[in-house]
Amino acid sequence: MQKSILxxxxxxxxxKFSVFDCLNEGQLNQKVTGQVEGIGTAPHLKVxxxxxxxxxxxxxxxxxxANHxxxxxxITAVLHRDSSCLMGVGHRVVHGGPDYSAPLLITPEVLDKLETITPLAPLHNPHNLAAIRAMRQECPNLPQ
Structure with a gap:
C-alpha cells in the first residue's frame, strides 16, 4: 500500500485537500485533489x-x-476506499504569530498557542484549527 500525505x-x-504519494528519495506525486464546499449550506464534494x-x-x-x-x-471515507495509507497530515494555518512561521508538528502545546493567537486572523484561523481538531479526532495517532 502506497504511503501518502494529506x-x-x-x-x-x-x-480543500490534496493527497500526495510518497515516492523514492523524498519525491511526491499528487494522487488526488478536491474539496468539500458549501459546508453547512449545500455540501458538495468534488475530487x-x-x-x-x-x-x-x-x-x-x-x-x-454541517461542519468541518x-x-x-x-474526505477520509473516500481516502480509505481508495486504499491511501496516510503517514501524515499538513495544514494551512493562515497566521502562526511570532512563534510559528515555519512548518512544525502540531502538539497539544502548539494547538493551545495557536488558539491564543486566533485574533490575528479571526476569519481564517478558527477554521484552520477546526480542521486540526477534527483530524485529531478522526485519526488521533496520525502526525500533523
Missing part, C-alpha cells in the same frame, strides 16, 4: 485524480455535512 486547507465554508480528471462529484443534504468535522469524515 494536505488540508480549511476555509469558512469549504475544506479529481492526479491528471485533473473528475472522479467523484457528490452532493449531500445540509445536515449530512463531518466534511473531514467524508
Amino acid at each position: 494536505v488540508l486547507n480549511a476555509g469558512s465554508s469549504s475544506l 479529481k485524480d492526479g491528471n485533473g480528471q473528475s472522479i467523484i462529484d457528490v452532493h449531500w443534504q445540509t445536515t449530512e455535512v 468535522a463531518q466534511a473531514l469524515q467524508k
Whole structure:
C-alpha cells in the first residue's frame, strides 16, 4: 500500500485537500485533489485524480455535512476506499504569530498557542484549527 500525505486547507465554508504519494528519495506525486464546499449550506464534494480528471462529484443534504468535522469524515471515507495509507497530515494555518512561521508538528502545546493567537486572523484561523481538531479526532495517532 502506497504511503501518502494529506494536505488540508480549511476555509469558512469549504475544506480543500490534496493527497500526495510518497515516492523514492523524498519525491511526491499528487494522487488526488478536491474539496468539500458549501459546508453547512449545500455540501458538495468534488475530487479529481492526479491528471485533473473528475472522479467523484457528490452532493449531500445540509445536515449530512454541517461542519468541518463531518466534511473531514467524508474526505477520509473516500481516502480509505481508495486504499491511501496516510503517514501524515499538513495544514494551512493562515497566521502562526511570532512563534510559528515555519512548518512544525502540531502538539497539544502548539494547538493551545495557536488558539491564543486566533485574533490575528479571526476569519481564517478558527477554521484552520477546526480542521486540526477534527483530524485529531478522526485519526488521533496520525502526525500533523
